[in-house]
Amino acid sequence: MGTLLDVLFFVPLAGVAAALLRRRHLSETATVLSGCAVFGLALAAASAVEHGGTLTSADRWLHLDALGAVFLLATGFLYAACAVFSIGYLRADERRRDYLPFAGRYFTYLNLFGWTMVAVPLMNDFATLWIAVELTTIVSVLLVALDRTDAALEAAWKYVLIASFGLGMALLALVVLYAAGSGPIGLAHIPRFGSYLAAARDLDATQVKLAFLLATIGFGTKVGFAPLHTWLPDAHSEAPTPVSALLSGALLANALYAILRFYQVTVAVSGSGFPRHVLLVFGTLSLLVAAFFVLRQESYKRLLAYSSIEHMGVIALGVGFGVQLAVVGALLHVINHAAAKSLAFFGAGSILRRFDTKEIDQVRGAATALPWSGPMFLAAALALSGLPVSGIFRSEFQIVSGGFARPDYVWVALLVVLVNLAFFGLAWHAARMVLTPHGKGRPRGETSWWMVTAMVGALAVVIWLGVSVPGGLSSLLSSASALLGSSR
DSSP states (O other): OHHHHHHHHHHHHHHHHHHHTOOHHHHHHHHHHHHHHHHHHHHHHHHHHTTSOOEEOTTSSBEEOHHHHHHHHHHHHHHHHHHHHHHHHHHTTTTSTTHHHHHHHHHHHHHHHHHHHHHGGGBOBHHHHHHHHHHHHHHHHHHHTTTOOHHHHHHHHHHHHHHHHHHHHHHHHHHHHHHHHTTTTOTTOOOBHHHHHHTGGGSOHHHHHHHHHHHHHHHHHHHTOTTSOTHHHHHHHHSOHHHHHHIIIIIHHHHHHHHHHHHHHHHHHHOSHHHHHHHHHHHHHHHHHHHHHHHTOSBHHHHHHHHHHHHHHHHHHHHHHOBHHHHHHHHHHHHHHHHHHHHHHHHHHHHHHHHOOOBGGGOOOHHHHSTTHHHHHHHHHHHHTTOTTSHHHHHHHHHHHHHHHTTOHHHHHHHHHHHHHHHHHHHHHHHHHHHSOOOTTOOOSOSOHHHHHHHHHHHHHHHHHHHOOOHHHHHHHHHHHHHTTOBO
16 A cells, blocks of 8 residues: 555656646646545545554655544645636636746646645654655745735745744754654664654653644744744735645644644653643634734735634644544544635635735625625635534534533633634624625626636535534544544
């Protein structure tokens, strides 16, 4: 089965190679095929490990267990959905003078970004994991700056500065963890996840706790944990909308995955008390910041960016509760958030193409102007707010129920209050954009059915996971929860 991982790892590079030829139809076709192939292979790989098994390549550099498979599924789905949406989104720009060079750069970077994000959950050790996360930063900066406007370049530069600081902290975490294992495992060891777990009883607990704290701060800058979240609203706002969906649903989640690998070792060495409380603090702080900024946003892309910070905080709290029900809910939330946030950003992209503005107050009657995309954008906002029938409601309900089971009443109360604040802000802004009367003279109709198709696919996943979680996915989530040392 190691061959499956090898194919999965290299498929996006075929899309990169095709895009480099700068032939539009070839680039579009190759990108969609690469995205769909990655998603299909991710489903196959997840099925192979759903009952606690693992896949490892022959050279042992690639490795996939249940925890990695959860994040791989989210990434694979987003890659495929964004590939489809991007065709319609870019074709709306065909009249720009530099369209062909721009489209060539876009599809090249998009597939390269997909490759780096697929690589993150496939890495088998802390060193290559750090390298993969660093590569996601480099490529995503190129995508944020793709439009080459002053605002885009400023956002990309801000992203580079903050992310570089964070990844420097994460590298220091790796050094500290390496030092903790230099005696029990051996100074010349490759820092594989399994080696640290096997030697957990012999590792110095203080060093491991320090490594986890540094990793949470470092990778947390990429997750969007407050207070080092300030790059995120600017980057999400200025990046092309399909890229914003990838940043929100996959990039942030993959950085959180890196933290969870450190969390896994820390729980095995010192118990769950310290790492749980670290995640509870960062999750609550992120929720607090996001909830109030959601209420006062003027740009709908920045609104969705702060919503991403909110949901990363929800996931951190779910893992921090440490109870199996809550941890399973947090891992399910990774997939639910990827689907719901991609739907929201796709809707934002359709609105941007029709109204040519990012300002909330300048968008009215989106349901009339965009008879498919407008209502689906509102549905995405309601799903992100945690309304019943959406997958987000199911995963948040599991997280809250798990919090009461420990019990962590104060943290659960903060979670419920802050999530409801964000709900009012997100639902209010989206409803004004979609349901208010349509301005006279505004053209009506969808920009592209490619865009609508991608949105329908994302909406189907949002509703499907709200109504029922497939048995295979439920088994996968339970196995991943067990890897994080959750208690019943």
